[in-house]
Amino acid sequence: MSEASVCKKILLSGQAGFRVHYCESHRTIELELGAMSLRLDEDALMLMRDALDSSVTKLEALHATRGSFRAFMRQLNMPD
Numbered sequence: 001m002s003e004a005s006v007c008k009k010i011l012l013s014g015q016a017g018f019r020v021h022y023c024e025s026h027r028t029i030e031l032e033l034g035a036m037s038l039r040l041d042e043d044a045l046m047l048m049r050d051a052l053d054s055s056v057t058k059l060e061a062l063h064a065t066r067g068s069f070r071a072f073m074r075q076l077n078m079p080d
């Protein structure tokens with residue numbers, strides 16, 4: 001095994017059930033979510049971050065809209 005093929009991993013995030021490692025040798029990101037793992041290059045991680053950020057923002061806006069709609073309907077004493 002050549003030296004370049006030996007992984008040199010750094011733990012970037014170690015939350016329970018979701019870990020992120022960076023392999024310095026291969027410049028890859030490894031996501032571990034339960035029993036599933038996913039290996040990405042750095043560009044793909046940035047794409048994933050942007051997509052997740054955007055999704056969370058939209059989901060929060062959706063929940064906020066629904067919440068205010070329900071509050072509005074309760075004020076009118078109408079079922080939503």
Ligand SMILES: [Zn+2]
Pocket residue numbers: 005006007008023024025026027028
């Ligand atoms: Zn590696």
